[in-house]
Amino acid sequence: NAGVTQTPKFQVLKTGQSMTLQCAQDMNHEYMSWYRQDPGMGLRLIHYSVGAGITDQGEVPNGYNVSRSTTEDFPLRLLSAAPSQTSVYFCASTPGQGKYTEAFFGQGTRLTVV
Amino acid sequence: AQSVTQLGSHVSVSEGALVLLRCNYSSSVPPYLFWYVQYPNQGLQLLLKYTSAATLVKGINGFEAEFKKSETSFHLTKPSAHMSDAAEYFCAVRGAQGGSEKLVFGKGTKLTVNP
Numbered sequence: 087n088a089g090v091t092q093t094p095k096f097q098v099l100k101t102g103q104s105m106t107l108q109c110a111q112d113m114n115h116e117y118m119s120w121y122r123q124d125p126g127m128g129l130r131l132i133h134y135s136v137g138a139g140i141t142d143q144g145e146v147p148n149g150y151n152v153s154r155s156t157t158e159d160f161p162l163r164l165l166s167a168a169p170s171q172t173s174v175y176f177c178a179s180t181p182g183q184g185k186y187t188e189a190f191f192g193q194g195t196r197l198t199v200v
Numbered sequence: 201a202q203s204v205t206q207l208g209s210h211v212s213v214s215e216g217a218l219v220l221l222r223c224n225y226s227s228s229v230p231p232y233l234f235w236y237v238q239y240p241n242q243g244l245q246l247l248l249k250y251t252s253a254a255t256l257v258k259g260i261n262g263f264e265a266e267f268k269k270s271e272t273s274f275h276l277t278k279p280s281a282h283m284s285d286a287a288e289y290f291c292a293v294r295g296a297q298g299g300s301e302k303l304v305f306g307k308g309t310k311l312t313v314n315p
Binding site: 178 | 209234236242243244245246249290302303304305306307308
């Protein structure tokens with residue numbers, strides 16, 4: 087089982103560049119989310135989706151866009167990269183609303199903005 | 201709003217010693233609590249979860265956690281540390297209200313196991 091797959095694993099961007107972090111899950115989970123992990127900060131929620139066509143902001147949404155056209159995919163777009171966006175990004179999926187099960191995480195994308 | 205506090209950003213134990221990682225939660229409704237482990241350069245893996253069925257929850261790799269409502273705590277323990285337990289551990293909470301599917305994480309505790 088692939089679970090949650092994130093690509094790329096590593097990325098270096100120049101300030102001002104844009105890019106898309108890919109996330110795909112093959113578990114037919116309704117709920118998907120993006121977190122960023124910074125030293126000493128734990129994981130903070132960027133955006134989340136409760137189903138195809140429905141997205142909402144998390145704790146730290148500024149500078150990021152998301153869309154959810156299919157159940158499987160939930161890409162995260164950086165519009166104009168800034169050094170403050172240097173971080174490790176994790177995508178997670180969870181079975182649908184009302185089912186209080188754990189989130190399943192991808193292996194992460196380590197992003198450096200120079 | 202739910203939140204969790206992990207006491208101690210770094211914990212160091214000797215191999216074979218007791219591991220105790222502390223987590224206190226704040227929630228206005230009965231919480232759903234989780235412990236995740238992150239090994240270096242990897243994603244997060246579920247260790248165990250509390251969903252009100254039992255106050256003592258057993259997880260993988262010999263870890264367990266006890267839910268104490270009176271103390272708003274969900275501390276993680278392991279009787280005897282192994283070198284392979286060296287990792288970062290995260291406590292997380294999700295509210296039990298309908299639609300509240302967002303996980304809120306603590307800041308993490310990095311566990312070092314000394315030979």
